[in-house]
Amino acid sequence: MPSYFTSSPGKVILFGEHAVVYGKVATAGSLGLRSYALIQTREDKKIEVNLPDVQLARSWNINDVPRQARWEGYPYPPQSMNTDLLAQLTKFVDLGSQTNRSQAAIALLYLHSFLTTDETLVRGYDFVVRSNLPVGAGLGSSASYSVCVATALLQLNGYLSAGKGLDVAAQRDLVNQWAFQAEKVIHGNPSGIDNTVSTLGGAVMFRKGEKIEPLPGFQSLRFLLTNTRVPRETQVQVANVRKLHDKFPTVVNPMLDAINEISNSCKDIFSQDGLDRAHLLARFGELVDVNHGLLAALGVSHPSLEKVREISSKLGLKSKLTGAGGGGCALTLIRDDVSSETVVVVKQLLEAEGFQCMETSVGGPGAGILTLTHPTTIAEFLAHEKSYFEATQNWAYFV
Numbered sequence: 001m002p003s004y005f006t007s008s009p010g011k012v013i014l015f016g017e018h019a020v021v022y023g024k025v026a027t028a029g030s031l032g033l034r035s036y037a038l039i040q041t042r043e044d045k046k047i048e049v050n051l052p053d054v055q056l057a058r059s060w061n062i063n064d065v066p067r068q069a070r071w072e073g074y075p076y077p078p079q080s081m082n083t084d085l086l087a088q089l090t091k092f093v094d095l096g097s098q099t100n101r102s103q104a105a106i107a108l109l110y111l112h113s114f115l116t117t118d119e120t121l122v123r124g125y126d127f128v129v130r131s132n133l134p135v136g137a138g139l140g141s142s143a144s145y146s147v148c149v150a151t152a153l154l155q156l157n158g159y160l161s162a163g164k165g166l167d168v169a170a171q172r173d174l175v176n177q178w179a180f181q182a183e184k185v186i187h188g189n190p191s192g193i194d195n196t197v198s199t200l201g202g203a204v205m206f207r208k209g210e211k212i213e214p215l216p217g218f219q220s221l222r223f224l225l226t227n228t229r230v231p232r233e234t235q236v237q238v239a240n241v242r243k244l245h246d247k248f249p250t251v252v253n254p255m256l257d258a259i260n261e262i263s264n265s266c267k268d269i270f271s272q273d274g275l276d277r278a279h280l281l282a283r284f285g286e287l288v289d290v291n292h293g294l295l296a297a298l299g300v301s302h303p304s305l306e307k308v309r310e311i312s313s314k315l316g317l318k319s320k321l322t323g324a325g326g327g328g329c330a331l332t333l334i335r336d337d338v339s340s341e342t343v344v345v346v347k348q349l350l351e352a353e354g355f356q357c358m359e360t361s362v363g364g365p366g367a368g369i370l371t372l373t374h375p376t377t378i379a380e381f382l383a384h385e386k387s388y389f390e391a392t393q394n395w396a397y398f399v
């Protein structure tokens with residue numbers, strides 16, 4: 001009975017969120033915080049889904065879920081989203097269209113409709129996801145979830161098996177393309193940066209439709225992430241920027257161009273010979289400030305995010321919102337010369353506001369699969385989730 005774990009990281013966008021949706025360059029890295037999925041076949045033709053992070057536990061008869069006939073470009077996703085299928089699935093899951101739970105369930109079933117083979121159809125499967133990432137806080141939980149879903153369904157249905165003749169790069173590409181479809185279900189109009197970073201890992205400069213450029217040196221940077229715990233949805237923030245853009249294109253386009261130049265300047269700083277690290281970090285901090293100012297002008301800051309900036313700047317630290325904004329997370333650059341006492345103080349001050357501070361590594365591995373020798377149960381997976389999480393070093397990453 002095939003049984004697999006899949007795992008993929010969240011991400012932090014350093015520069016370029018929102019602008020990246022308009023084809024500008026953005027800079028981002030994978031996080032040490034990850035999501036983990038369990039997928040395994042069962043014998044009663046049911047799909048049993050358990051997503052505790054969004055309080056969803058549901059089971060469906062596998063034959064009741066709509067299935068797609070072979071399409072052009074198989075096994076890569078079709079060029080455009082199937083909106084009829086989306087409407088059908090929204091009705092089928094019957095959880096409302098805009099809730100956390102329904103988006104997660106529809107994204108899973110959307111991929112299921114395309115990827116399920118006859119072999120899986122006669123059996124059914126269990127599917128569980130747990131995440132160490134805060135959901136809806138700007139650290140790419142939706143992309144991390146989407147990559148876990150895509151990897152799990154592709155693996156269970158044999159698309160990644162040796163017999164298919166895909167090398168590692170092609171496997172990652174297939175996962176990334178399907179994860180992007182799931183992100184589209186959740187976000188509406190994603191740029192693709194989040195699923196790409198979650199699939200590939202590392203630190204990259206990303207522009208829609210172009211080859212990914214690795215950004216060496218990034219791993220040595222240290223950040224504090226602060227979750228303001230103010231809920232927001234990426235889809236809503238992206239739509240608000242779109243409205244502003246469409247109303248005042250001549251005002252907004254130069255702002256997006258300026259954001260583009262921030263990533264280019266960041267790259268220049270890293271590749272500048274002879275620039276000592278103290279100067280590099282000081283310049284980086286200035287770009288953090290400028291990028292936040294532009295994002296605030298686009299209307300995606302929030303009083304809680306301004307509070308993070310105010311507190312950190314009192315201690316000489318630079319912060320900006322990260323992800324879609326409107327709440328969620330901010331990142332703060334911790335320069336090498338910042339003492340551990342200062343970090344403790346800033347964390348205390350931020351936590352006193354009710355915020356949650358996290359320090360995590362940036363630029364680690366991307367998506368991975370672990371084949372289980374013994375099938376497990378959903379209950380056991382959830383009961384022992386910590387040890388599964390800690391087994392991360394044994395995972396077969398696509399790297």
Ligand SMILES: Nc1ncnc2c1ncn2[C@@H]1O[C@H](COP(=O)(O)OP(=O)(O)O)[C@@H](O)[C@H]1O
Nearest residue numbers: 053100103104131136137138139140141142234
């Ligand atoms: N662990 C998870 N389990 C199920 N669904 C998840 C999980 N993490 C994220 N999601 C999905 O992603 C959505 C949040 O996405 P989004 O608004 O883009 O925020 P984020 O910045 O965290 O990516 C949730 O509403 C849910 O549909």
Ligand SMILES: C[C@@](O)(CCOP(=O)(O)O)CC(=O)O
Nearest residue numbers: 017018138140190191323324
């Ligand atoms: C705002 C945006 O640039 C990043 C969104 O990231 P998150 O979902 O808030 O983690 C949107 C996108 O790139 O698709």
Ligand SMILES: [Mg+2]
Nearest residue numbers: 140142143234
């Ligand atoms: Mg997201």
